[in-house]
Amino acid sequence: MFGDLKNLKLVNPNLKLLVPQASLVIILILLFVFLFKNGYAKINSQFEEIRKAKETEKLLSEKASVLTDVQQNVLGYTEKIALALPDKNPATWVISQVRKGVDDNSLVLSNVELRQLKTDGELSNMELEIEVKAGADKLTNILSFIQYLDDFAPLTRPKEIKIEEPKDEEITTTVVLVIFWSEFPTKLPPLNQPVSEISFNEQELLNRISSLKSPEFTMLPPQPATERVTPFD
Amino acid sequence: MPQDTKKVIHADINLLPQGLKPKKYALTLSKNLKKVLIIGFCLFAILATVSLATIFVLSARMKSSVAKQDDLKSEIKNLEQSEQKLVLVKDRLGKIESILKGESASDEITTLIETSQKIPEGVSFKKANLSKSSADVTVSTANSFYLARFLAVLIGSGSYRRIELLSFSYDPKVKLYNIEFGLSE
Numbered sequence: 522m523f524g525d526l527k528n529l530k531l532v533n534p535n536l537k538l539l540v541p542q543a544s545l546v547i548i549l550i551l552l553f554v555f556l557f558k559n560g561y562a563k564i565n566s567q568f569e570e571i572r573k574a575k576e577t578e579k580l581l582s583e584k585a586s587v588l589t590d591v592q593q594n595v596l597g598y599t600e601k602i603a604l605a606l607p608d609k610n611p612a613t614w615v616i617s618q619v620r621k622g623v624d625d626n627s628l629v630l631s632n633v634e635l636r637q638l639k640t641d642g643e644l645s646n647m648e649l650e651i652e653v654k655a656g657a658d659k660l661t662n663i664l665s666f667i668q669y670l671d672d673f674a675p676l677t678r679p680k681e682i683k684i685e686e687p688k689d690e691e692i693t694t695t696v697v698l699v700i701f702w703s704e705f706p707t708k709l710p711p712l713n714q715p716v717s718e719i720s721f722n723e724q725e726l727l728n729r730i731s732s733l734k735s736p737e738f739t740m741l742p743p744q745p746a747t748e749r750v751t752p753f754d
Numbered sequence: 755m756p757q758d759t760k761k762v763i764h765a766d767i768n769l770l771p772q773g774l775k776p777k778k779y780a781l782t783l784s785k786n787l788k789k790v791l792i793i794g795f796c797l798f799a800i801l802a803t804v805s806l807a808t809i810f811v812l813s814a815r816m817k818s819s820v821a822k823q824d825d826l827k828s829e830i831k832n833l834e835q836s837e838q839k840l841v842l843v844k845d846r847l848g849k850i851e852s853i854l855k856g857e858s859a860s861d862e863i864t865t866l867i868e869t870s871q872k873i874p875e876g877v878s879f880k881k882a883n884l885s886k887s888s889a890d891v892t893v894s895t896a897n898s899f900y901l902a903r904f905l906a907v908l909i910g911s912g913s914y915r916r917i918e919l920l921s922f923s924y925d926p927k928v929k930l931y932n933i934e935f936g937l938s939e
Contacts, residue, residue: 535780542787549794556798560805567812574819581826588833591840599839602846606853644849660879664870667863676850678858682866682884686892701853706845709837712827716840723847730850 580715587718595719601731604674608705611675612647614736615700619651621737622669626662628653631693648680649698657687663694674733676701862889865914865939872907876900880932890920892934901931914939 607614612635623630632652639646655663663684670679681697710716719727776784830837862884869891873879877900880892895901908917918936925932 534776538776538780538784539787542784542791545791546787546794549791549798552798553794553801556802556805560802560809564805564808564812567809567816571812571816571819574816574823578819578823578826581823581830585826585829585833588830588836588840592833592836595843596836596839599843602843602850606846606850644853660870664867668867671860671863676853678853678856679860679863679884680858680886682859682863682882684882686881699858701849703846703849706841709834709841712830716837717844719843723844726847726851726854727843 577713580713584716587716598727598731604735605676605730605733607675607702610702612649612700614675615649615677617736618673622666623653626666628655628662628666644701644703647700649700652693652695655692657690657692663692670696672734674735857886859884859886861939865889865937869937872911874900874903874907877904887938889937890934891937892932894930894932896930898931901933
């Protein structure tokens with residue numbers, strides 16, 4: 522019995538009372554730290570994820586709406602615009618357009634020369650030199666032909682035009698045109714990359730391009746099979 | 755023995771030594787700590803519940819957003835052809851714009867056409883040379899009066915930024931004045 526009393530005296534009664542409670546306070550603090558560290562961080566990261574998800578959702582929704590509108594407004598222009606700036610060298614189309622202009626204005630095409638293949642970034646170009654002759658009284662026709670050169674597809678740019686002094690009642694005109702082409706894009710932008718609508722300036726340019734005179738393509742009608750009398754003919 | 759008397763005896767008789775009894779300050783502190791612990795645990799329980807509920811609600815919102823995104827993605831996939839065409843149109847427009855902005859004698863064609871329409875009677879067009887930013891036009895006339903009239907028309911039109919007299923000559927064989935102008939609008 523005295524031994525127990527001795528032990529009891531050794532433990533401070535204040536400590537005996539306060540230590541368990543202080544331990545609980547420490548546990549409570551640790552729990553709060555745990556809650557703050559995990560719960561708050563998790564909620565914060567979820568808010569951030571939702572913000573990003575909403576942004577992506579908005580972007581995708583806008584993209585879908587732009588593509589739906591585009592379907593109605595712009596897509597009719599694709600053929601015209603691909604013809605204005607094709608993916609392959611359009612020299613033959615340009616020559617055919619030049620010939621048409623020459624015929625329409627009663628001129629004579631005396632020389633055609635293609636030269637200098639250049640690649641400037643994604644654009645390739647070539648020079649086409651044409652020489653036309655006309656009677657000395659056909660200056661108006663020549664001017665009309667020159668005006669026509671700026672008005673057809675595929676798109677060309679006049680580099681130099683020289684109307685010479687009439688000789689032997691004949692005017693010689695030399696025109697250097699630059700022909701352009703560029704490969705079509707091969708990749709679509711990533712799904713969550715925004716697409717912009719056609720701007721006012723782009724629409725104006727589209728209208729201008731679509732008003733260019735297109736080359737006339739002759740479609741050969743399909744011919745029915747004919748009977749062969751001699752199979753080796 | 756009556757009950758009250760028993761209580762009194764219990765209260766009055768304390769066999770433990772006074773040194774084993776906690777001090778007053780410890781008792782007060784213990785009392786306060788108890789209060790703090792109760793409030794703290796209640797607060798913790800509330801915060802934990804609110805956090806769990808928030809996480810649950812946010813997860814549900816996230817799920818619905820992802821589902822909506824998937825729907826939109828499939829809608830965009832269905833519009834892939836339109837996107838291809840739009841990309842093509844945009845690509846061509848950008849390149850055409852750079853071509854049109856480049857150097858050419860396109861504006862000079864307009865200058866030549868407009869000038870040819872202004873040539874008065876008595877003056878005839880002789881030759882022209884158009885290159886980027888310059889339209890050199892040569893006219894001829896038998897009479898300096900017509901020449902003066904032509905110049906007056908050119909200057910009076912106000913449509914030229916530059917009218918430069920490049921050469922002036924007289925050919926006595928054909929009795930014609932030849933005048934070469936450098937014009938730009």
